[in-house]
């Protein structure tokens with residue numbers, strides 16, 4: 101043990117520490133002594149169909165190797181299953197009822213995007229990258245971190261937050277230039293509509309390939325500052341565009357479609373299924389299988405780009421000085437529950453992959469079933485990097501779980517969504533998922549995820565679960581606050 105002596109009272113000790121610092125000298129570029137870099141990687145619209153999450157088919161060798169040296173969170177949840185509300189939440193560390201971002205901004209191709217931006221409700225908030233900037237970091241973004249209309253705004257700044265970054269890079273690739281080749285359920289519509297293309301050419305020509313290459317360049321640039329690098333991939337968001345070789349990994353006729361429960365077939369309660377779109381109804385089995393093949397191909401393609409960034413970090417010698425987070429803004433349906441895409445409060449749309457790796461993480465290589473929320477990323481990274489956080493953050497540091505995967509920092513995770521004039525709220529506990537639509541007036545759902553992981557049997561009206569429902573209602577009341585529309 102070292103003697104504990106206040107430095108100011110011990111000139112000799114101060115001299116000693118100064119001498120030690122000079123002896124160590126400047127460390128490798130990109131990292132000041134004791135300061136860790138941050139590499140925050142996000143995929144868009146990615147669910148947990150990943151090999152490292154136990155999926156039997158989808159190939160994700162690069163996320164697998166990241167998981168092998170990090171902690172994989174089995175139960176991580178977004179706060180809102182839509183791009184801008186989710187991203188505004190986790191990048192500010194505040195929940196959607198605080199950011200007041202409950203929908204994507206208006207605008208589109210050739211038009212500026214309009215509100216809501218979180219700075220309208222919380223103008224002075226310090227975002228996650230901004231916190232690092234304020235503490236002497238170089239903060240840069242490559243691709244989609246805040247909201248972007250996809251694919252309309254690829255190559256632009258999207259709906260960015262300029263105070264967050266010192267530099268931002270907006271690559272645009274062949275997927276954007278050759279949109280007319282894409283198969284889509286609605287002609288000339290690619291963003292919100294199921295659409296896909298097995299593309300000619302190389303990974304490097306695609307937007308996500310360019311994003312990976314740019315991210316590696318940023319890492320390689322010699323800097324006298326530590327970095328906070330946000331890397332946002334556009335895939336597997338629609339249109340599912342990936343080079344052909346990734347489509348060849350999956351045979352559509354071998355893809356088994358999920359069975360529908362009685363509630364799925366009658367769509368009860370109605371708001372639970374209101375994210376369904378007209379053009380997604382009555383798709384043939386073959387088209388559904390092709391869409392899933394294309395989504396999985398886009399995952400494997402995106403995974404390969406993650407691998408390029410990880411390789412670049414390894415080559416720079418900074419891997420052991422860098423905190424790495426990989427996640428997605430929300431989950432995704434692939435015809436399960438009769439739904440596609442996002443905007444539901446089922447497990448599939450709310451649950452996200454979350455892997456955290458870096459120096460000093462004691463549970464590296466372990467999987468945790470402790471509950472986590474995307475809003476926890478901000479306090480976790482600040483905690484690991486030793487930065488003080490604003491007191492208004494609404495998540496919790498996951499550091500205890502990173503050191504012991506059986507530790508828990510919260511007993512519930514919350515996700516909310518808007519249905520026109522009313523909201524739905526979901527709470528996920530260790531065992532249950534409870535969902536309430538307009539304070540129960542438009543329906544309630546309770547699923548026992550231990551017995552029924554696919555959410556086929558709604559127990560909300562079963563008298564045997566009355567106590568559980570009452571407890572869950574109380575949790576939602578404690579979470580939600582009145583929202584001014």
Ligand SMILES: [Ca+2]
Nearest residue numbers: 144145183429
């Ligand atoms: Ca998204």
